[in-house]
Amino acid sequence: MTTKIFVPCDTTALAMGADEVTARIEAEARVRGVEIELVRNGSRGLFWLEPLVEVETEDGRVSYGPVEEDDVASLFDAGLLEGKSEHPLSQGLTEDIPYLKRQQRLTFARAGITDPLSIDDYRAHDGFKGLENALKLGPQTIVDEVKASGLRGRGGAAFPTGIKWQTVLDTHADQKYIVCNADEGDSGTFADRLVMECDPYMLIEGMAIAGLAVGATQGYIYLRSEYPLAQRILDTAIARAEAAGYLGENILGSRRRFDLEVRLGAGAYICGEETSLLESLEGKRGLVRFKPPLPAIEGLFGQPTVVNNVLSLAAVPFILSHGGQAYADYGMGRSRGTLALQLAGNVKRGGLIELAFGTTLRELIEEFGGGTFSGRPLRAVQVGGPLCAYLPESQWDTPLDYEAFAAVGAGLGHGGVVMFDDTVDMGEQARFSMEFCTVESCGKCTPCRIGSTRGVEVIDRIRAGENREANLALLGELCETMVDGSLCAMGGMTPFPVQSVMKHFPEDL
Numbered sequence: 001m002t003t004k005i006f007v008p009c010d011t012t013a014l015a016m017g018a019d020e021v022t023a024r025i026e027a028e029a030r031v032r033g034v035e036i037e038l039v040r041n042g043s044r045g046l047f048w049l050e051p052l053v054e055v056e057t058e059d060g061r062v063s064y065g066p067v068e069e070d071d072v073a074s075l076f077d078a079g080l081l082e083g084k085s086e087h088p089l090s091q092g093l094t095e096d097i098p099y100l101k102r103q104q105r106l107t108f109a110r111a112g113i114t115d116p117l118s119i120d121d122y123r124a125h126d127g128f129k130g131l132e133n134a135l136k137l138g139p140q141t142i143v144d145e146v147k148a149s150g151l152r153g154r155g156g157a158a159f160p161t162g163i164k165w166q167t168v169l170d171t172h173a174d175q176k177y178i179v180c181n182a183d184e185g186d187s188g189t190f191a192d193r194l195v196m197e198c199d200p201y202m203l204i205e206g207m208a209i210a211g212l213a214v215g216a217t218q219g220y221i222y223l224r225s226e227y228p229l230a231q232r233i234l235d236t237a238i239a240r241a242e243a244a245g246y247l248g249e250n251i252l253g254s255r256r257r258f259d260l261e262v263r264l265g266a267g268a269y270i271c272g273e274e275t276s277l278l279e280s281l282e283g284k285r286g287l288v289r290f291k292p293p294l295p296a297i298e299g300l301f302g303q304p305t306v307v308n309n310v311l312s313l314a315a316v317p318f319i320l321s322h323g324g325q326a327y328a329d330y331g332m333g334r335s336r337g338t339l340a341l342q343l344a345g346n347v348k349r350g351g352l353i354e355l356a357f358g359t360t361l362r363e364l365i366e367e368f369g370g371g372t373f374s375g376r377p378l379r380a381v382q383v384g385g386p387l388c389a390y391l392p393e394s395q396w397d398t399p400l401d402y403e404a405f406a407a408v409g410a411g412l413g414h415g416g417v418v419m420f421d422d423t424v425d426m427g428e429q430a431r432f433s434m435e436f437c438t439v440e441s442c443g444k445c446t447p448c449r450i451g452s453t454r455g456v457e458v459i460d461r462i463r464a465g466e467n468r469e470a471n472l473a474l475l476g477e478l479c480e481t482m483v484d485g486s487l488c489a490m491g492g493m494t495p496f497p498v499q500s501v502m503k504h505f506p507e508d509l
Helices: 011-015 018-032 069-077 119-124 129-134 139-149 161-170 191-198 200-214 228-243 274-281 310-322 324-328 361-368 402-407 426-440 446-463 468-485 489-493 495-504
Strands: 003-006 036-039 053-057 060-064 090-093 177-182 218-223 259-264 305-309 338-345 351-356 378-383 416-421
Touching (some): 011 228, 018 036, 018 069, 119 200, 129 200, 129 310, 139 200, 139 310, 161 200, 161 305, 177 274, 177 310, 191 200, 191 228, 191 310, 200 259, 200 305, 200 310, 218 228, 218 274, 228 259, 274 305, 305 310, 361 378, 378 426, 426 446, 446 489, 446 495, 468 489, 489 495
Parallel strands (some): 003 036, 177 218, 177 305, 338 416
Antiparallel strands (some): 053 060, 378 416
């Protein structure tokens, strides 16, 4: 009898030695004369357990982790092939691991279960059902389902996806585009990468549905250059999807067309802003455009364009497969569905957690994260990337909801959560935020280009004790100018982490 063993092949697992573990498992099986089928699946996002080796049993998959090369022989001795739990690395049934069991996985339901490049595997787990349903519907009906779902942009702006699609649908043009923003540059974020490396057909399906919805025949995935493995997986998946009839000039015999390509970015954080991304995609320098016109009306090459984040598009297959209301049944207030939260920084159990909106930040960092990796008290948490506020303990009971976070001067952004223990210098973090802007600004507007440079200088004077009160007042005025006068969110949001330090951690300045 052949035993099926799963070892992840995503970037995180590979960085932790998954290839070496795989080779050792295969070698050990040969030496012992046992038959195994080794599947390179995607990661389940439990990064503190990577590489997470799983074995298929009659009761479900049993997992072991984190596994190193030198653990393999002892795992075989302890009954790895039978899924026995005597080994210290045994985690029991994978689905019963509390970190995973307590999640509500809609977008990441297949992550870690399937072979990312197997279309048969994808179809066996409800893949392409949304696309098949969409082919039976008119464009307006598809858009209406997305509206009913309450899906909002998962890239940070949280703009209602259905309204954006409606604008593109209503704008007449001979050519329209779907652009996926896969330039995942926020600190502590990796959910987009996991989608592309662990379930690429879901993104392909979501983009094809978007094309059917608005009348677009061409799609582009704008991928950050720092994701070479995601590029290889996406290119292979797109080629296989075309060969199987899910992309190209005649999708599933419907005579409807959608073509898809991957284009690499050039390492610029500003190209996460949609108009700068479009400039880069056109082969130009990544400078922010003035609005209006909106990209939905004049976007890529001056044509109507849907620009959505990976997670936004990846949610679409579930919506078209199960209905907009099924997605809207999760969440709270105007924040419907689920949010992919990414725990990083000084955290004991880092990884991806998909939860319905409404869980508190404290529950996330304590019950899922398990506190700090260092074991020291947690002092600050930055949610939403380098342009969002640092939150003190008094704000950790805030529900993870767009409006609730906005009410306390914070943001959810792309769902990145970075934790800091009590050894952190929050004054240095404030300086980092301003310096980050000086490095990554496109330079088009004065408040961002010059304001961030002056901000670093003023913070340095404050930290040196030079004319402290006057410089604190100057820093406050400078932040207000950047918020009110910057052309895009790069300069407009850079002051948020600085202002949060001034308000909640003034002693560090």
